[in-house]
Structure formats: structure tokens, C-alpha cells
Amino acid sequence: MTPVSYYLVLGAVLFAIGVAGVIMRRNLIVIFMSIEIMLNAVNLTLVALGRALGSADGQVMVFFVMTVGAAEAAVGLAIILAAFRNRHTVNADEIGLLRW
Amino acid sequence: MGVGVFAFLGTLAVISALGVILQRSPVHSLLALVATLLALSGLMIGLGAVAIGFLQAIVYVGAIMVLFLFVIWLLNLQRDPGEPGRLAVKFFGAIAVAALVAELFAFFVRAPMSPMETSSSYGSVDRLADLIFSRYLVAFEVASLMLLVAVVGAVAVARRWPGDEARPNGAVGADRPVLQQARRA
Structure with missing residues (x-):
């Protein structure tokens, strides 16, 4: 059996890749995909820890x-659609109306 | 699940996750993301969470990824015009991410647990349904309400309201004085 710590480290690496994507990319859709990577890394961690504790x-x-x-x-892609319709861009740097 | 299968699926997940954030074209990123999610669902099935693993494949790869693809196609984003340098952000971002990996690694690598031997019903739909409809019943109901609100909100945000077409490019909130002030400030 593979030790649980392997799964936890894999989850940590995937989460960090997601964080890197959010920090470094400017394309709103790619930022969104990076968030999905982070969510799924945490999912893997939850499943692995649940298995280690023997509970569902x-x-x-x-x-x-x-x-x-x-x-x-659903909500995020709707916001991206609305932003694109108004500004004709998905570059996060050019959508700064709410930035102070 | 043996270490070999874990190494294969884990490497696949990490490489394709790197592909998501390193590729230019959003469609290629999306395909890499599909590979990541399928590898993760394989890992979950290997951990005994069979129902959740298949749900992951069906819900994420089958539904959410199609939604992403639909939006990319709708916005005509096949070609990314490229991103300006911003080397400082990338440099400090890389340092921060490396620190995060090191910290989490130090936490997790010495986790003393090994997987428990569980019965064959572990991770079955039966077991999940027992929990969801007893201990987590309230959370389940709240989740259904949240989905309803999300659907209504998504439609309200994404639809074309009367007058949207009249706005010239860039003049967001031309009909809202507060936004105009914020813009001038």
C-alpha cells in the first residue's frame, strides 16, 4: 500500500501549481482553471486522510x-462573460475598476 | 493501490497541471486540466473512494470542462495574444510558491499514517448516501439551495440587459454616475 503521506505531498504540489497559476497568469480563464486545480488538490487530500482514518x-x-x-x-464564467462583453478583454490587468 | 500506479498517475497529474499554467492557448490548458482531473479521479478510485472518483470524472470532466470549453469558444479565445513580461511578479511568485511547497512538504512528509484496511463497502454509494442523508442532511439541503442561487445568479449576470448594446466599448457604467466618478478619481 502506498503511504498516505505520498498522497498528501502530491496534493500539496498540485495546490502550489494552482497558486502559481493564479499569481503568474493574467488570462481570467486560466486563473479560473488554476482555482479548479487547487480545489481538486484539496479533494485528493480529503480522500486520502479519510482513508487513513477509516471514515467516509x-x-x-x-x-x-x-x-x-x-x-x-457557473457564476465565475458568467462574470467572465459579462466582463468580456463590457471590456472586450479577459486580461486581469485591464479589468481594474474595483481596484483601489 | 501499488506505488507504481500511484507514481504513474501522480506524475501524470503534476505534468498536466504544469501544462495548464504554462501553455499559451486556453484550449490546450483546458485539455491539460482534463488530464489532471482524470488522473486525480483514478487516484481517488485507487484509494477506495469509488463513487467519489467516478463522480469526479462525470461532474468535472463531463460538465464543468464542457462549460469552460463553451465559454472559450463563445469568447473566441483560441489565440492568446500573449502576456507582457511582468518579470517581478513572476519572480516573487515563484519564490512564494517554492516556499509554500517546502512548508507543506515538511508538514506532510512525516505524516505517520498508513491507509487502514477497510471493508469492500468503503466508498460505495450506500455508505455515502447513509452519511449524506443522516449526519449531513442540513448541509445537503443548503447545498441544493446554493446551487439554485448560483443558477439564478449566473443567468442574471450573463444575460444581456436592455441597453447593453448601446454602450460604446470601454464606457462601463455610463448610466451610473457613481462609477463615472470612481473612473475619474
């Missing part, structure tokens, strides 16, 4: 994370 509660949490992720994708 971690899987229920993954279920709810998926629900939130789906809602977030």
Missing part, C-alpha cells in the same frame, strides 16, 4: 466541495 466523512466533504466548485464555475 472525507468523501462527503469532497462531495460538497464538488457542489461548491460547480456553482463557482
Whole structure:
């Protein structure tokens, strides 16, 4: 059996890749995909820890994370659509009306 | 699941996640993201969470990724015009991410647990449904309400309101004095 710490380290690496994408990319859609990577890295961590503790509660949490992720994708993509319609760009640097 | 299968799926997930953030074209990023999510769902199935693993493949790869693809196609983003340098942000971002990896690695690598032997019903739909409809019933109901609100909100944000067409390019909120002031400031 693969030790649980392997799964945790893999989850950490994937989460960090997601963070790097959010920091470094300017394309709103790619930023969004990076957020999905982070959500799924945490999902893997939850499943691995649930297995280590022998309980199914971690899987229920993954279920709810998926629900939130789906809602977030729908609302976020709608916001990207609206922003693109108004500004004709998906570059995060050029959409700065709310920045102080 | 053996270490070999884990190494294969984990390497696949990491390489394709790097592909998501390093590729120019959003469509290629999306394909790499699909590969990442499929590898993760394979890992979950290997951990015994069979129902969740298949849900992951169906919900993410089947539904959410199609939504992404649809938006990319709708916005006609096949070619990314390229991003300006911003080397400082990338440099400090890389340092911060390296620090994050090191910290999480130090936390996790010494986790003393090994996977418990579980019964064959672990991760089955039965077991999940028992939990969701008893201990997590309230959370389940709240989640359904949240999905409803998200659908209504997404439609409200994305639809074309009367007068949207009249606005010239860039004149956001021409009909809203507060926004105009914020713009001038």
C-alpha cells in the first residue's frame, strides 16, 4: 500500500501549481482553471486522510466541495462573460475598476 | 493501490497541471486540466473512494470542462495574444510558491499514517448516501439551495440587459454616475 503521506505531498504540489497559476497568469480563464486545480488538490487530500482514518466523512466533504466548485464555475464564467462583453478583454490587468 | 500506479498517475497529474499554467492557448490548458482531473479521479478510485472518483470524472470532466470549453469558444479565445513580461511578479511568485511547497512538504512528509484496511463497502454509494442523508442532511439541503442561487445568479449576470448594446466599448457604467466618478478619481 502506498503511504498516505505520498498522497498528501502530491496534493500539496498540485495546490502550489494552482497558486502559481493564479499569481503568474493574467488570462481570467486560466486563473479560473488554476482555482479548479487547487480545489481538486484539496479533494485528493480529503480522500486520502479519510482513508487513513477509516471514515467516509472525507468523501462527503469532497462531495460538497464538488457542489461548491460547480456553482463557482457557473457564476465565475458568467462574470467572465459579462466582463468580456463590457471590456472586450479577459486580461486581469485591464479589468481594474474595483481596484483601489 | 501499488506505488507504481500511484507514481504513474501522480506524475501524470503534476505534468498536466504544469501544462495548464504554462501553455499559451486556453484550449490546450483546458485539455491539460482534463488530464489532471482524470488522473486525480483514478487516484481517488485507487484509494477506495469509488463513487467519489467516478463522480469526479462525470461532474468535472463531463460538465464543468464542457462549460469552460463553451465559454472559450463563445469568447473566441483560441489565440492568446500573449502576456507582457511582468518579470517581478513572476519572480516573487515563484519564490512564494517554492516556499509554500517546502512548508507543506515538511508538514506532510512525516505524516505517520498508513491507509487502514477497510471493508469492500468503503466508498460505495450506500455508505455515502447513509452519511449524506443522516449526519449531513442540513448541509445537503443548503447545498441544493446554493446551487439554485448560483443558477439564478449566473443567468442574471450573463444575460444581456436592455441597453447593453448601446454602450460604446470601454464606457462601463455610463448610466451610473457613481462609477463615472470612481473612473475619474
